[in-house]
Amino acid sequence: MGVKEVKEFLKSNNIDVNFNTILITGTNGKSSTSHLVNLFLMKFSKLLNLDLKVGLFSKPHILKINERIKINYSDINDSDFNNLITKVNELKSNVNLNWFDELVLVAIFYFLENKIDLGIFEIGIGGKYDSTNALDSIINIITNIGLEHTEILGNSIKSIAYQKSGIIKNNSFTLTFANKGFKTIYNQSIKKNSFILNLNKIFRINLVSINIQTDKLDQFKIKFSYLVKFIPDKKLIKKMNNKVFKNFEFSKEVFENLYEILKLFFKDGVIIDFYSPYLIKNYLIAFVCSILYLILDKRYKEIINNKHFFKKILTNLSIDFEFLGRFNILRIKNSFLLLDSAKDILALEYILKLFFYKLYKTICDNFKRKIKISLVFSFSKGKVFQKFQNIYKIIYKNIDKIESIYFLEHLIEQKAQDSSIPFNSFYVNLKEISNSDFNVLSKLKNLGKLNEEKLFELINLNEFIFITGSVYFVANVFELLNKNFIEIK
Incomplete structure (x- = not known):
């Protein structure tokens, strides 16, 4: 067809x-x-x-x-x-x-x-x-x-x-x-x-x-x-x-x-x-x-x-020009959200490098202090996580700037029983890169399926949240924010 x-x-x-x-x-x-x-x-x-x-x-x-x-x-x-x-x-x-x-x-x-x-x-x-x-x-x-x-x-x-x-x-x-x-x-x-x-x-x-x-x-x-x-x-x-x-x-x-x-x-x-x-x-x-x-x-x-x-x-x-899902910065309550739908490994690698090696200092200067970032990932099933070598290296090198790394599943995902596959794969491969460094692995948190309660818990607990993954995941986040009539500035 x-x-x-x-x-x-x-x-x-x-x-x-x-x-x-x-x-x-x-x-x-x-x-x-x-x-x-x-x-x-x-x-x-x-x-x-x-x-x-x-x-x-x-x-x-x-x-x-x-x-x-x-x-x-x-x-x-x-x-x-x-x-x-x-x-x-x-x-x-x-x-x-x-x-x-x-x-x-x-x-x-x-x-x-x-x-x-x-x-x-x-x-x-x-x-x-x-x-x-x-x-x-x-x-x-x-x-x-x-x-x-x-x-x-x-x-x-x-x-x-x-x-x-x-x-x-x-x-x-x-x-x-x-x-x-x-x-x-x-x-x-x-x-x-x-x-x-x-x-x-x-x-x-x-x-x-x-x-x-x-x-x-x-x-x-x-x-x-x-x-x-x-x-x-x-x-x-x-x-x-x-x-x-x-x-x-x-x-x-x-x-x-x-x-x-x-x-x-x-x-x-x-x-x-x-x-x-x-x-x-x-x-x-x-x-x-x-x-x-x-x-x-x-x-x-x-x-x-x-x-x-x-x-x-x-x-x-x-x-x-402001395109939803492409490097949008939102202020919600006392938290900042950066949403970007990095649709493939190259895009994700680029945005993480740019963020940690160029943007991070500028953001800290604006806050007038060092801040910690929380990363929120959502990967589609079938991702080959062995190919994420450069992603793991970027995370490991910048772990002192990271508060937590969260994994959330799309609302549209059909097979809930498979929800741990991306998290487990990511964990295993990051463990290999970090040589079982507990400081790195303890920051990984698998939250399961995205819902309103989990999203607002993230917003309440974290000062600066970088949300990335497929465009459908980012759309899910926007949908929940819009549904709750949160003022987006």
Whole structure:
């Protein structure tokens, strides 16, 4: 079930998808990139009086399924959602759709009924066989490539890159920050006459400062400042796309315009402030994508004429961007919660390193004393904990900064009898790293299934709590906080 079934549904019901489409895939950053493209385009539309109507289909939702489908960043309402789900089921006949197929079709119907100009679709899993790939895209984004969903996509970087590059359409434009798997993505792009831009080759990104912004002494927001510079290597990009330029003449003009705009904005370096430590690449690829879309819409001269306003939007968009489940800091009663859904080992390793080796000192300086952190983990079953070597090392090296390490199980977990498996596996492997150091192991606490009582006990007992795990676990936490009408500042 997936692309074949959605195509069959659209064909059998004579549905003409007449809006432009951007497809977004990758191992990390699909959701944030999708939202950022939407926000950039809304800002640009307002600036140029374009009255663009932009649809967004993304995943997952945190509090309500309606969050997955938006027009101009407003969620679909319950009535429209329920009516369109009913419509899809009435029309599907013998087409065997799964629930994700149905959601994609609800989004398509909703966007068609509201006559949008552009639909931004985040891929579900992979790309080639995903339901969203039934749509013809004019721009494709592949954020990065890593090992994920290996039981579906294959157990090598090459096979995963091949699956994800399956979203690339003929005579389209492809943007990526992928280092691993880039050769596969490049080969697929050339086969499809798709102009490709590897943003790693044209941008240099340096973290220049981390600051805590405070309204009051005990309320703060962490700001990361990045210096982004453009590396003008036109020959390299032209050589890479030489075959495409010959077969798809239109792309040459688009490339020239895009190149000049990027050089104009970034050649002397731009400072970008952002409130999430690892979304800067998603931020940049979303900006480039949005500019590219305007160029395809013949807006090159308008961008040049309004370059100062565009630059202001580029450096200040993060003021309007707060993505639930991505480095959110909440103050609840007398405790601070940092919630971040690190969906895989690499993301978890990155965020823990950043926290302990860079953020911790800044936070202590803000509190004007040394504080201890409580870590709360929730891992999906099936995680291979032997691969967590670097995670164990980070924890062991920073154990003096840690009050406790809690394990909580998702509310949505089905098999309660298996709840101790992640904890036991983590315990055994950490024990091996720490050489049975009781000081380390005594901090591990398995709390079983997440519920309101346990969550508020954690909040009452701990001053600074770092909650991480799958996005579904973080969603469970937000759901409980929202349910209890706690003021989130």
